[in-house]
Amino acid sequence: MSDSPTLFERIIAREIPSTVVYEDDRYIAIKDIAPKAPLHLLVIPKEVSTRVDEITDPQEMGELWLTAIKVARQHAEDYRLVVNCGKGGGQMVFHTHIHILAGWEGGPDQDI
Ligand code: 5GP
Secondary structure, three states: OOOOOOHHHHHHOOOOOOOEEEEOOOEEEEEOOOOOOOEEEEEEEOOOOOOHHHOOOHHHHHHHHHHHHHHHHHHOOOOEEEOOOOHHHOOOOOOOOEEEEEOOOOOOOOOO
16 A cells, blocks of 8 residues: 555545535545536545455444445435446545445436
């Protein structure tokens, strides 16, 4: 892992502005800058890991997903949670995060 702060660490530190929709001592949720759905949020653990499969502690993994579900339910009844893992999986920011996507009329534009 690089020593320099990740983009999301800089957002957490308020060095880079973002729209924060949720924050506690361990997680932050922000609006995605380039939304791929009417609602597009990112749930980000403050403790840095590069990608989700680096998290090996079941409690930590569970808390991350439970936080994403909690934030999603604060904004939508139905939603999609997505994790891009590694460059080949479409990950561009190497600080673990879960995408919350929601708000399409009649369901997502694309099935997976
Ligand atoms: P990834 O492809 O790594 O799973 O997702 C990274 C996400 O971060 C992308 O959806 C991208 O639009 C979002 N993103 C990139 N830079 C910024 C930024 O400066 N602010 C916010 N709020 N989102 C960003």
